[in-house]
Amino acid sequence: MVMTTISISADLLPAGSLAKKWDLAHDWGCDALTLSSRDVAEVASTISLLREAVALGIPVSTIMVDVDLVVSLVDVDGPAQRRLVDLVREANDAGIAEIVVAPNSVAGDANRRSGSASTSQDRLTDALVLLVQRTTLRDCRLCLQAANRYISTVNTLADSAAMAAAVGLPLAVSANTFHMNIEEADPAKSLLECAGLLGHFHAVDSTGGVPGSGQVDWPLIGATLHAMSFRGSITIGGIPDSEPQSAIPAALNTLRRFT
């Protein structure tokens, strides 16, 4: 049986330096770290963290990027666009397995209410096309993550898959169980239906806590990933509802048990 790579968002680890964060994650049994950017300023710091990780030999499986930066790609000469392309290229050169684009923005909801969702979708599609064209990805998968209706216009795995088809370039899908719990009538069936496209799995429980703290059916999710022969990595996300020292190892145990 293939062991799935389980990484953890570095943001969740209660330590100061990247090296100390990795020590904790490694001690708790994680295979790698996930680095995240939520705004323009963070892209720069993510690049620097990534360089630090490479220098120290810390395994990083995944980079996650906020979608607002991607939308800004339509401003082709903008600084955000240049930084994002830099980040993706750097991640690609560093051998990162997945770069996840997560279109999480209040603009999603605002666009829906104002009826401009289709415009937003078009901009996102254009942005993704540009991003893929400007970054020659080798083994690294670029993955689009769906998010719930209140923060995104790409809500279901089927939406992500449709956008991947619209982009027409190599683009995979990342599933986030917190959002799936809101948007997918049958999460297991939705996963199966995008089996060939699933590149990354973001494990967050129904409450927004770490896996095992809510009501996501982890045995079912694990069995379905097995049935799909999923070979991507899983990132532990969410906010621990108790001390990280106990919550994160427990979350890891939940995922190891069922995936």
Place this chain on the structure above:
Amino acid sequence: VSGSAEAIRVLVKNWRGLYTVPAPGLYPHQWSWDSGFIAFGLRHISPRRAQQELESLFSAQWADGRLPQIVFAPDPARRYSPGTDFWASESIAGSSTVPTAGLVQPPIHAWSALAVYRADPLESKRRGFLARCYPRLVRWHDYLRHRRVRGNSGLASIVHPWESGMDNSPAWDAFLKMVPSVDESDLPRPDLEHVSANERPSNSEYGKYLHLAARYRDHGCDDRDTHHPFLAEDPAFNAIWARSEWALAEIAQILGHDEEAHRNAALVLTSAIEELWNESASCYTARDVRLGTLGNMRTIAGLVPLILPGVGHVPELLGLLDGKHFQFRTLPLTPSFDLLSGEFDVSRYWRGPAWFNTAWLIAQGLLAHGRRADAAKIGAEIERCALLGEYPEYVNPFTAEPHGARGFSWTASLSLDLAISFGEEKK
């Protein structure tokens, strides 16, 4: 591609929010004993769904305690005959709040509920699963005891071949001889839109089935029709009931209730099944309660009592299984009917093909009587034949050529159950 991965896919695809359909198209609603078998496999991929599978069925329990054969989905697009219009269960006093059939199927549910509990006792306790199931299971068995014991043996009688789950088994041919038929010229057969007619019961059989079902319905499904033309004590139905009584005793013990009554009931039933022993057939056979006669057909139902600890005639049953009538040693899966009978048919439903649920039952029987390696052989063959035929409803017992529906839920479930059970043993 591993068998377990494909089996999981089938079970995920056939899930309908609260339960699993046996197969899309041909069987578009919830079936009672299917859900019981499905839960055995579903427990390995989602104990929560396995619990819901059974809870969904239990929620359709009638006031008299019966668990109905079919719980209909309120979706006119899911065509099935006889359906909601035929049964009109809403007009029957004490029926469920949702439309159901009035008949029942073999009572595998307590056995299944115990297995589901064991898959994840913490999840079961968190959801109060066993505590909520137990009173419903007790009422279900009470229904059988008080309403379906129609002879003097203490065994439950079925009032329709469908209640055996082995609809057109040759065991019922003699029982049906004197049963009238409805007009066969205009029988609704939506099943034939999905499967070839030569793999399904004939129109002549269907006409009699509908007559019996209509008569039972027209008597309010009250089990008081003293002249009902079909009353059979089926060895498989009663063995499964007894096995479930043993399970109910364990459930009672887990919950801190008195388990003694269930143990006694299991012992009494096990003993009563001996009345169905047919010396000349060297097999258990169904009894016609109206005539007091035993049938003479060797069917797979006659081997099912192997699942019971303490059942008599184990050496004879194992001999019959291994011998020329069922050829356990040489065939991939055990046929549903005597290979040497002139009535044997390799492709027609319960008149010869090998079924995965009966193979699983035989495996449980072999496990109960110390033939572990043979049970493991069944597990391996079930997985191989299921994968080969895209999880068919049943197969040719010689070649494993698939027949009936594909993507059949209990085939996937029971394949998964044995693969995991024996896989864990290897570890």
